[in-house]
Amino acid sequence: MAVQISPSILSADFARLAEAAAAVPNADWLHVDVMDNHFVPNLTLGLPVVESLLKATSTPLDCHLMIEDPDRWAPAYAEAGAGSVTIHVEAAKAPVRTLRQIRAAGARAGLALNPATAVEPYEDLLGEVDMLLMMTVEPGFGGQRFLDIVLPKIRRARGLIDGHGGQIWLQVDGGVSAETIERCAEAGADVFVAGSAVYGAADPARAIDELRSAAEKA
Numbered sequence: 001m002a003v004q005i006s007p008s009i010l011s012a013d014f015a016r017l018a019e020a021a022a023a024v025p026n027a028d029w030l031h032v033d034v035m036d037n038h039f040v041p042n043l044t045l046g047l048p049v050v051e052s053l054l055k056a057t058s059t060p061l062d063c064h065l066m067i068e069d070p071d072r073w074a075p076a077y078a079e080a081g082a083g084s085v086t087i088h089v090e091a092a093k094a095p096v097r098t099l100r101q102i103r104a105a106g107a108r109a110g111l112a113l114n115p116a117t118a119v120e121p122y123e124d125l126l127g128e129v130d131m132l133l134m135m136t137v138e139p140g141f142g143g144q145r146f147l148d149i150v151l152p153k154i155r156r157a158r159g160l161i162d163g164h165g166g167q168i169w170l171q172v173d174g175g176v177s178a179e180t181i182e183r184c185a186e187a188g189a190d191v192f193v194a195g196s197a198v199y200g201a202a203d204p205a206r207a208i209d210e211l212r213s214a215a216e217k218a
């Protein structure tokens with residue numbers, strides 16, 4: 001699968017989100033971190049902001065729900081027009097139903113795992129998902145240090161995906177930079193979320209090109 005880069009607007013200026021989207025015309029996705037100050041200790045944005053962002057950009061939105069009740073909210077993000085909606089296994093109480101509702105609303109369905117959550121128990125859910133997201137930091141904040149300890153799990157997830165036909169995308173999120181992206185790609189990831197490495201750069205579009213080249217080299 002071709003490398004895809006999904007810059008996280010968590011590291012952009014929240015008063016200028018339309019400009020942040022326009023600054024990365026070479027992005028495959030815009031990664032939108034929805035945090036509720038319950039599942040994670042940070043509060044960001046919700047459905048009204050996503051609805052406005054959808055009107056402001058043609059780049060598809062990759063919505064990552066770090067919220068306590070994804071079963072309640074995920075279908076609404078898909079119905080609003082998000083291209084991809086990801087829920088956390090640690091939060092969802094009815095993941096199969098919710099993943100099916102996301103797909104039924106026309107979005108790609110993603111399942112996210114925190115760094116300490118094993119992937120193997122979720123093998124039977126692979127038929128329900130279009131993307132697995134491996135958190136490579138504890139979720140909640142941008143700008144954290146990449147957790148190398150997740151790399152073996154990324155390799156194991158790649159093995160499970162390949163054994164399942166290989167169609168599922170494997171996303172990594174947290175501390176992804178020009179320095180760490182090659183290790184993620186070598187382990188088998190193909191969709192890369194990067195916040196501070198893109199929006200902290202003087203030229204965000206160029207940072208995306210550099211990340212893409214580094215991942216393609218691996």
Ligand SMILES: O=C(CO)[C@H](O)[C@H](O)COP(=O)(O)O
Pocket residue numbers: 008010011031033064137138139140141142143144173174175176193194195196197
């Ligand atoms: O989900 C996230 C944090 O929970 C962010 O998407 C992630 O941390 C991106 O920021 P950075 O690339 O700066 O680590």
